[in-house]
Amino acid sequence: MEVRVDFDRCEANGVCVGIAPDIFDLDDDDQLHITTAVLPADREDDVRTAIAQCPRAALSEHP
Ligand code: SF4
Numbered sequence: 001m002e003v004r005v006d007f008d009r010c011e012a013n014g015v016c017v018g019i020a021p022d023i024f025d026l027d028d029d030d031q032l033h034i035t036t037a038v039l040p041a042d043r044e045d046d047v048r049t050a051i052a053q054c055p056r057a058a059l060s061e062h063p
Helices: 015-019 041-053
Strands: 002-005 024-026 032-034 059-062
Touching: 002 032, 002 041, 015 024, 015 041, 041 059
Parallel strands: none
Antiparallel strands: 002 059, 024 032
């Protein structure tokens, strides 16, 4: 699976970074980066949790 961020919705509050810091990263300018294009299978559960808990519904899952 792949996770994408809608930058029009992301407010850089870091919830996703707190759940999966190896996948999501905020830089010094509060820009969110996704560190890997295709997620390892063993990280999918945490990423789905991050998608569900993003308060701005900025994250989405793609096959
Ligand atoms: S949890 Fe959502 S709003 Fe917060 S940094 Fe991540 S993508 Fe952006």
